[in-house]
Amino acid sequence: MLNERDLRHPLAGGVEVHLEETATRLVSQHGIEMTVLCAGFPGGASEERSGGVRYVRFGDRRFSYYAMLPGRARAEWATGGYDLVVENLCKLLFFSRLYLAGAPRLGLVHHLFGLSAFRQVAAPIATYVAATEALLPLAYGGCPMVVVSPSTREDLVRRGIRRDLIRVIPNGLDPAVFHPGDPSRVEPDLVLFVGRLEYYKGVDILLDAWPHVRAACPQARLVLVGAGNAEAAMRARARTLGLDDSVTFAGFVPEDVKVDWMQRAALLVQPSRKEGWGLTVLEANACRVPVVAARVPGLRDSVREGETGLLAPTLRPEDLARGIVRILSDAALRDRLAEGALAWSERFRWDAVTASLAECLRAAAERRPLPAVPDPIASPRSAAAGPADSLGSPASRARSGVQG
Numbered sequence: 001m002l003n004e005r006d007l008r009h010p011l012a013g014g015v016e017v018h019l020e021e022t023a024t025r026l027v028s029q030h031g032i033e034m035t036v037l038c039a040g041f042p043g044g045a046s047e048e049r050s051g052g053v054r055y056v057r058f059g060d061r062r063f064s065y066y067a068m069l070p071g072r073a074r075a076e077w078a079t080g081g082y083d084l085v086v087e088n089l090c091k092l093l094f095f096s097r098l099y100l101a102g103a104p105r106l107g108l109v110h111h112l113f114g115l116s117a118f119r120q121v122a123a124p125i126a127t128y129v130a131a132t133e134a135l136l137p138l139a140y141g142g143c144p145m146v147v148v149s150p151s152t153r154e155d156l157v158r159r160g161i162r163r164d165l166i167r168v169i170p171n172g173l174d175p176a177v178f179h180p181g182d183p184s185r186v187e188p189d190l191v192l193f194v195g196r197l198e199y200y201k202g203v204d205i206l207l208d209a210w211p212h213v214r215a216a217c218p219q220a221r222l223v224l225v226g227a228g229n230a231e232a233a234m235r236a237r238a239r240t241l242g243l244d245d246s247v248t249f250a251g252f253v254p255e256d257v258k259v260d261w262m263q264r265a266a267l268l269v270q271p272s273r274k275e276g277w278g279l280t281v282l283e284a285n286a287c288r289v290p291v292v293a294a295r296v297p298g299l300r301d302s303v304r305e306g307e308t309g310l311l312a313p314t315l316r317p318e319d320l321a322r323g324i325v326r327i328l329s330d331a332a333l334r335d336r337l338a339e340g341a342l343a344w345s346e347r348f349r350w351d352a353v354t355a356s357l358a359e360c361l362r363a364a365a366e367r368r369p370l371p372a373v374p375d376p377i378a379s380p381r382s383a384a385a386g387p388a389d390s391l392g393s394p395a396s397r398a399r400s401g402v403q404g
Helices: 014-030 064-077 114-119 123-134 136-140 150-158 203-216 231-240 255-264 279-286 317-328 331-345 350-365
Strands: 035-039 047-050 053-058 085-088 105-109 145-147 166-168 190-194 221-225 247-251 267-270 291-294 309-312
Touching (some): 014 279, 190 203, 190 279, 203 317, 267 279, 291 317, 317 331
Parallel strands (some): 035 053, 190 221, 221 247
């Protein structure tokens, strides 16, 4: 697999959680071995094995990784120990067709940046990202794709990828980690954001919305959990808006602390301008927490309007604030959405996600059309189904020696 980061990288996010959760299960449950070629970082070993997955690190995120990748990928492929190349297309495109000609490939796509790259990085880099993404149909025409949401599928179709080559396999979660806490600890005025502090995550919109929230709900407080390149700018924005008394920047926290914040929150806000899916939505839902987000790609798939949360019609601060205030000021609504959120989260489990992904990996390695996969988004979950049944139980899957 070609993936810029692994979960131990300081800038790891939801994409890397997906990688870790599925890769370890591909090894343990499906006998599919994997080597991940990813970027180095200070303190990171050049090679490491974790959960049965081999991680090979080199270069860094400032393009030396991408410069070194073709040579390292060719050297690995030349060993003859691999059956498939998986490109995790969540940052820059890899164009492995140019240096691994003839190798079976599968694209794994959370989301593409498009013009939103200009909010995230400097204009020259954003221009490069947008230009390379424009080459998607040329470089990846005929390549099977697995995406995490219908929104990402439609984005790929608009860009020229054939619909029949794409399968939607959403994210999952681990209910042993994400689950409701003690109801008495829920703080009715606590609003939570969890994610990297990057411009495309829309924290600036949330901060601009906060004075409107406080005007209607004076006791409300906002906690921002996460770190990122935009943290200093977001802290400065909060100070300029005079929000120091009601906004807390908690920074990067361990997983158990993140879960504790979720279990205490009245609601979670996901103000991103665009997501592939929004893994924190599911995680909060599993903790019995409803979500307020805008009706944007990815989030319009993971948030069920009026069932698991509220979708603002636009990303204007006033619209986002209106949804937050509705839930904070209506305990009955909050409780109904919280119950719906918990029920929705039960459709998604990493074991089931991995089982569907394993079938697609085998098909791609054998150059067969990708199989149909269950759709937990569109199909109501049977009351008799077990936690993993919504995406198919791995128990019935034959093991394979495919390596990705």
